[in-house]
Amino acid sequence: MSIIEKLNWRYATKKFNDTKKLSVEQLDTLKEAFNLTALSYGLQTLKMVIVEDKSKREKLVGMSYGQRQVADSSHLLVLCIQNEIDENDVDEHFETIKSIRNTPDAILSPFKTQLKSSINEMTVTKKVDWATRQAYIALGNLMTVCAVEGIDSCPMEGFVPKDLDTELGLEALGLSSVLLLPVGFRAEDDMFADFKKVRKQVSKTVIEL
Template sequence: MSIIEKLQWRYATKKFDATKILSQEKLETLKEAFNLTALSYGLQTLKLVIVEDKMDREKLVEVAYGQRQVVEASHLLVLCIQNEIDDTDVNTHFETIKAIRNTPDAILEPFKEQMISTINDMQSDKKVGWATRQAYIALGNLMTVCAVEGIDSCPMEGFLPEALDKKLDLDKHGLSSVLLLPVGYRADDDMFADFKKVRQPLSKTVIEL
């Protein structure tokens, strides 16, 4: 299938086949795709928490408003933001740049100082909003990669983040959940799989100047 055909095939899966499990190779592809997401400044202030154990996921159904996809899917991906974002993250980022590219300090230092100033001047609520928008970029990237790889997924905003954080003990990792993405393979009897995709024609959604 072409990329467009694969995106046509994709839908927000309502019922997963609980007997079908992602291979380790597919799971590694999703991990790498998350890690390669294009993010602001290239600063990686997101973490991907992968929940495989079904007993752990069963405890999350209640805080996901009863949506069974969180437990019926092969794996549950939880996109999280850091509770603290500061110059430590910037320093780590530039140390990584230097290690990989061997870029001289004379070139890196001005950019690093500018980024530190930007991050430190940002109010806490602005940091949360900024980091959350990055999580949505990662979500879109993961959903597209899922479609390409023939993996079904269901993006979820509908859950209680603070309750889920407590159940997964995310605070000890300094994280807060933002989005959920159950991944796996659709059930044969999910009627939504056969629904025609509803989209406006390109003439109404794309403006060419």
């Protein structure tokens, strides 16, 4: 299939086949895709928590307003933001640049100073908003990769983050959940799989100047 055909094949899966699991290779692809997501400044202030344990995911269904996809999918991907974003993240990022590209400090220092200044000027609320927007970029990237790889997914905002964070022990990791993405394979009797896409015509959503 072409990429457009694959995006048409994709839908927010309502019912997963709870007996079919992602392969190790498919899961590794999603991990790498998450890690390769294009993020602001190149800072990776997101984490993806993968929950495979069925009993753990059953406990999360009630925190997700009864949405069975959380438990019936192959794996649950939890996109999280760091509770603290500061100069340490900037230092780590530029050390990584140096180790991979061997870029001299003389070139990196001005950019590092400017980025630290930008981070320090942000309020806590602004940092949370900024990081959360990055999580949506990662979500979109993962959904597209899933479609390309023939993996079903269902993006979710509908859950109680604080309860889920407590259940998964995310506070101890310095993380807060912002989005869920159950992944796996659609059930044969999910009637939504055959519904035609409902979208406006491209001419009504794209403006060419």
